[in-house]
Amino acid sequence: MFHMSNILNACCTYVLRSARNGVRGLLVALGSLVALGSLVALAALVALGGGPALAQQSIASKEVELTITGTGARQVPVAVVDFVGKTSQEQDMGMEIARIVRSNLSRAGLLRTIDPKMHPQDPRAALLNIQYPQWQLAGSDNVITGRIKVSQYGRLNVEFFLTDTVRRNQLMALSFSTMANNWRRVGHVISDEVMKRLTGEDGAFDTRIVYVAESGPKTRRTKQLAIMDQDGGNHRILTGNDLLVTTPRFSPASQEITYVALQGSTWRVFIYNLETGQQEVISDFQGTPTAPRFSPKGDRMVLSISLNGNTDLYEVDLTTRRRTRLTNSQGIDTAASYSPTGRRLVFESDRGGSQQLYVKSLGTGEVRRISRGQGSYATPVWSPTGEWIAFTKRQGEDFHIGIMRPDGSDERLLTSGFVAESPTWAPNGRLLAYYKQEPTAQGDSVQTALYSVDLFTYQERLVITPNDASDPAWSPRLR
Amino acid sequence: MPRLSLIALPLALLLAACNPMNSASLNGEGGANGTSQSQELASYGAQPAVMPGGLTASAGGFDGPVQPGSQRDLQRFASDRVLFDTDSVRINQQGYALLTQVAQWMRANPQVRLLIEGHADERGTREYNFALGDQRASAVQQTLMSMGIPATRLSTVSYGKERPEVAISQPGAWSANRRAVLLVM
Structure with a gap:
């Protein structure tokens, strides 16, 4: 206490x-x-x-x-x-x-x-x-x-x-x-x-980051869920090597993490409770579930399900486990993220030809495209303050991490890399973490590492981890 | 809250990876998935993994008779992988010809069921690539179904960009990684 x-x-x-x-x-x-x-x-x-x-x-x-x-x-x-x-x-x-x-x-x-x-x-x-x-x-x-x-x-x-x-x-x-x-x-x-x-600014020091700890050769990578203080202290691996873990996300409201993991030859959505150490399979959907994310109150979850070549968004009520279909379009709708009020979703879709960002109002059902620049846009994440949407962009040879306003204006690219993706917001809405992967020049090795960038100073920092690291997810404030 | 039971597959994968020549003996002990996965790795292991293009289906250093309806039989008769263009899920002419042979082989081996893995190269985001891999696996499934193979004999899984076949970051490797792999279950 x-x-x-x-x-x-x-x-x-x-x-x-x-x-x-x-x-x-x-x-x-x-x-x-x-x-x-x-x-x-x-x-x-x-x-x-x-x-x-x-x-x-x-x-x-x-x-x-x-x-x-x-x-x-x-x-x-x-x-x-x-x-x-x-x-x-x-x-x-x-x-x-x-x-x-x-x-x-x-x-x-x-x-x-x-x-x-x-x-x-x-x-x-x-x-x-x-x-x-x-x-x-x-x-x-x-x-x-x-x-x-x-x-x-x-x-x-x-x-x-x-x-x-x-x-x-x-x-x-x-x-x-x-x-x-x-x-x-x-x-x-x-x-x-x-x-x-x-x-006068909120810090994000009393927070933690979960991420995927990677090891082994690129063609047979081991991926485990790991957690640490935001400064790298108190590091712990949470899952065994029986699961291939990807895309963990923290609940904004509780000490729970959701992620998708391959078990045998089946992808499942899990919730890991940090207080009890228990893992729970959320559902055995028909089709492949990916990209889960909690609602701001942690009572719902949005995820994508791929079935028969079509990927659409669904919302799951975590109390009743009832599933509602949110999109029904040809092609790929994925990587959805709630607005801080939980009333809107931003997601990526290739419904217009290339991958672009769209905002859907959960009340009216209205869907509007917000990304306007060159290239393709992916993995949008609404900031906890509601002011920004972080995203991954592919333009030219590189991946970029950027931010834009929820109406698509004011786009800024913050960093680039051979692969740079999976942006996640610190709870103060000022820091973004993501991971970068270096190109493999020879052999079977791969280097991935976490970075963070401060939106006030635009300073980028390497987040030190014991192993290779990808897919970071910032916790809410601990108190 | 149900706790998860652990599955021994990844261990089998690791062992198979360490010594591809011994993986055949592991196969007999593993489950259905373990068997096919180990065989798949064994065939990778038989190739110099840095040379893209030379990776399509080879039984490598295996000796002895080929069991009808086995993975090696499929590899010998047709091929167990279909390649795709960048960001494309369309079965091209070569792929269609190959799947015609696969369908013929499946008709000759009516007990065989296939798990179709969809894969993507590393030049996309993780979430998008999961969906893309699913589309590729589905395209193969649909094509085989259009050739008269019942859906009950075909299942799919997407690996996105999680399991590249060739590690190196260059276009030749990416084209080898944009694939669907057919695994005898």
Whole structure:
């Protein structure tokens, strides 16, 4: 169990800058508050302490939007000081938690972390009494300090403090309590809190990614379901090598994953429950089921079924298991994704000749083509904020990952590769993960790897995995 | 929630892959699917897998008599694979001629049932290729049915781009991978 409590309130005014020219920035005038997120997570984590809804409202009501133009935008500098502990176990854990926070924040685009070698105070001194001018000189407008204690019963208590060295204010002071083996998660939760407080943007640090771990030669590839924290920690393989797993997708509402796997010579749709470790076959359809995806509430699923050379979309009510046919066209309708309200679907279809993206209203049944550019479009995925649809595009020799508005406007390509596909959104709607495959020059080997791109900075990063990796799917926020 | 029972097929596949010459002995112990899959791999293994074009149906290093109605019999009499053009599901002239022979062979071996695998090359998205592979397998099925083979003797499965026959990323390999494979069940 995990709880969080308000230690004190702080007052401040803070100016935030986005890291990219012309992207929106926020001027946030904050009253007295410490932003508190309730931690309702994984196994029903209970939130104690101050009211999160109230605190968030007070931010929203005082927000003024402005657009930053020119090249003056900069990354907010922050120093993450090692967390202090008494025993060597606590010291080690404190250094690791700080390292996780540092690594998370430096990957976030909007923030810049200060090299610990440049920290003017040692961790214990900084925790007791921050020397504002010294940190200012070191270029650190913000300092994170913390202390940790592991009880004899194996419980971990972490307190952390975020201090504004310019205005000499404590911006946040939070404490967490959890089982000691959950320490990595503390680092991720702190990262999200700091991100939100310093930039106004939601982080996606306290999240996980499921993907397909690949091994073996290209002609006889082994593909297993795997899961890890978004930073690669806590890596686990979930399925045996009796299944060839493809296209996993997280439920936006629960700790469940759906995927299609080959068992013998039959493809089946599975749901894997992360809490119980159980796998369930959703249905033994006549025909080949592919491309399943949960509805936003997790109560329905859309999938494709191929039968007699025709692939159409179906919706399955996960309570009654009743199946409804959604499309009935010649050719291939597949890779559907719900809008955040669950009222519309975006999918790919070759009904007009080439693969293009279409949006279907589930209420009226109306279908409209949205992709307009050259080339063919596939695997559309609606962003959790509803603002964008990510897609895979084939044009020329390469695959591209791009985004467009739900009406098809504003198309942008973000990255390209020999194969680049399977985009998936982080729950904050700012980060996209996907995989790339290198061409096989000789022999029977194949290289696949996960990448992510930040829509604010357009920075692409390799997501490190122990094996080759494909088909990533980002979890919802854990709390 | 029913838990899944595990099937031993992939293990059989791995073993067959390690030593194609021994896969014949595995076949007798595997299930129906295991048998046909292992044989298919054995025939791949008998070829240098980097040379596209030379891969159509060969019994490779097998010695001994050919069982009537077996995979090797089909390979010898006709071929067990049909190739397709890029992003196409049409049975071309060559494919049609081949399937005419397959239909003749099936009439001569009325006990035989075929599993038709549809495959795609790596130049498409995963989801689309599953659908494309299904269309290819269906096209073969429909063609054989039009030649008088009853639907009950023909089943289909799509592998999309999951099981290429030739690994290398070049057009010759892609054309070898755009295929339907006929497996004696």
